Amino acid sequence: MSEDYRSMWKDLGLDLTAHDALLAVLGKGYQDIYLSQKNRPEGMAYFDFVMSEVHGLRIKELVDEKQAGRKIIGSYCVFVPEEIVLAANATLVGLCSGADFAVEEVEKLLPRNTCALIKSSFGFKLGKVCPYLESADMVVGENTCDGKKKAYETLNALVKKLYVMDLPQVKSEQGKALLKAEYNRFKTEVEKLTGVPITVASLKQAIQTVNAKRAAIHRLSSLRKANPSPISGLDALLANQVFFYDNPARFTESVNKICDELEKRIARKQGVSPEKTPRILLSGCPMAVPNWKLPWIIETSGAVIVGEESCVGERGTRNLTDNSGNTIDDLMNAIVDHYFKVDCAIFTPNPDRFNHITEMFETYKADGVIHYSLQFCQPYLMESMPVEKALEEKNIPTLRIETDYSMEDVGQLKTRVEAFVEQLK
Amino acid sequence: MKCAGIDIGSRTIELVVIEAGNIVECRQIDTGYDPISQTRKLLNGISHDRIIATGYGRGLFEIAFDSATVTEIKAHARGARAFFPNAQTVLDIGGQDSKVIALDKNGKVKKFEMNDRCAAGTGKFLEIMARALGFHIEEFGNESLKAEKCLTINSMCTVFAESEVTSLITKGEDRLEIAKGLHASVVRRVIGMLKRISVSGEIVFSGGVAKNKCMRELLAEALQQEILVPEDPQMVGAFGAALLAGE
Secondary structure, X not given: OOHHHHHHXXXXXXXXXXXXXXXXXXXXXXXXXXXXXXXOXXXXXXXXXXXXXXXXXXXXXXXXXXXXXXXXXXXXXXXXOHHHHHHOOEEEEEOOOOOOOOHHHHHHHOOOOOOHHHHHHHHHHHOOOOHHHHHOOEEEEEOOOHHHHHHHHHHOOOOXXXXXXXXXXXXXXXXXXXXXXXXXXXXXXXXXXXXXXXXXXHHHHHHHHHHHHHHHHHHHHHHOOOOOOOXXXXXXXXXXXXXXXXXXXXXXXXXXHHHHHHHHHHHXXXXXXXXXXXXXXXXXXXXXXXXXXXXXXXXXXXXXXXXXXXXXXXXXXXXXXXXXXXXXXXXXXXXXXXXXXXXXXXXXXOHHHHHHHHHHHHHOOOOEEEEEEEOOOHHHHHHHHHHHHHHHHOOOOEEEXXXXXXXXXXXXXXXXXXXXXXXXX | OEEEEEEEOOOEEEEEEEEOOEEEEEEEEEOOOOHHHHHHXXXXXXXXXXXXXXXXXXXXXXHHHOOEEOOHHHXXXXXXXXXXXXXXXXXXXXXXXXXXXXXXXXXXXXXXXXXXXXXXXXXXXXXXXXXXOOOOHHHHHHHHOOOOOOOOOOOOOHHHHHHHHHHHHHOOOOHHHHHHHHHHHHHHHHHHHHHHOOOOOEEEEEOHHHHOHHHHHHHHXXXXXXXXXXXXXXXXXXXXXXXXXXX
16 A cells, blocks of 8 residues: 555544554455455456555545545445435445454443444444544434444444434334435435535436446346356455445446446356356345455355345345436435335334345245344344244245354354255255 | 265264275274374274265365365264164264254255354363363263252353352252253253254264263153164264265
8 A cells, every 4th residue: 555545544543553454454354255266257356456445545535525525424324325415415435344343442332242243333433443434524323223223322422423313113104204304304414514405406316326326236136147156146245345335436337347247257158156056145134344254154165145135235225216206305205215115124024024035035046045143133133033934934945144253153154054055955 | 985984073083984884994083183183193094985074174184185075964964864764853962062953854954053152062061061070071971860859050151150060069069960950951952952943753862972871861851752872973973974975
């Protein structure tokens, strides 16, 4: 990394020594898990570049945007509507929460039995190693699970400006009205932050930009129906992860370019693994960068992941936002409709998620489902049991995994996953 | 054709060689701190046409000997079914993990459960508890069966259970009754795993802990059915791997 970045990181308030250590681990992890894969599409070079510059060039872009007067908003959840952020001429970035960091510091503020994702978001703040968080003019917390909403009370004292968005937990008319009220409140807040009033034209344009990004992911997902799969689950997951960080237009273009290449691969019957490789649908908690542990275990155990039923995956990108309205209110309603369909496990009851898992299992011609929950993530852990039961009633082989970001259980997980793959063969 | 199976576990390594369906060689050695050297010792003088490795050290063996591997789950399922053709459930308790495997009518793995990352409810737990109470591991089960009643041990964590045992000793409780209570606590945990995969039909008990008579009797009592144990339950994984090598 060039000296420019070091002074930039220093200006952002990062702890350079700790940050160097993080980048070293991240670089090694990426080398071992990503660059060691065989038969990767050439287009993945773009994502390799993005990852190599994830705290460099992309941050420089954000800093340049800030200098030009644009605001940066950080988010931890798919419920924060990027459409509204873009329409007010701001940039939305996903914040780091996929690795353990500064654990001792975190445990001064949060109970040990808190899920790894929440702990990680605190670790990156307390360890001063997330340039996205430090670039953000406003951080949006959202009342999803109990862990997150209580943690935001503490995070409030740690970050410059925390904005907390309430979310419904029931898919009722009242729930929808709450979401609408919250999105309107968020719109006002974003307009206040940027000083840019959202117009019909800017909102339409923003919806189009985000939809294009989602459509590119749909295209990528659809190509994974092919047998043999033209792309590894790890690489597809990476695209879904970068979705939250990258410049939207460039991301869309890069994913579409990979899709062009994958179409040619499919025509040649070229896959990342042989045709008989067992195909896995991964379902459950979101996987933020660099949480690649389970997909890596699965794909080094003789299976290929063909879909992610996850917020970093199809749960977040499944639908497009209707762009046909001609008033702010119409467009805001369309945004509410869009996000209200997200079947996060914080909703009760949550039958859509069961249906989507089965639907994805069929669409992507999977042979089995691996359900992934983070330890102490009550909503997904609770759902994992009825999900397993419902899938087994349909004779869909299912493996339930509960883990965190540490590496101490890799041996155990490998045995479980390998045995599951043997079962599918 | 001579087919070998090697099961590299956390505590011991077993080797079984079969020829024309008969076991012609059966060996065991401690895993120690250098499993590959131990494996070489174990394989010394053995000839085989095919070999498959299983157990937690299978990955090491695969690299060192360029051999095929299967998981312990598949190996135990295959081995148990060879000893007991009607087996529908396999319970394997080894040195550092325990697993329950449900088989379909053809003997294929239908579903399995494994203990979590710690050693609760495994051979290691019993070994540490035996030591804490001054028993040799080989006699721990038989001695425990002499207890008139069974004390309740609540801690499943090896570290907490050891403190619980210490506090029971200082309260003057009978060491045999404590010992039986420890066995009962492992059985409770195992029953929980068996229930999760809704156990049915014949149950085969394999792994080192199956040699413990107290475990066998408490399990049979809790499940109200006979527990089938092969003559040498520690060899089931290696035997299964040898059979798979021949298939």
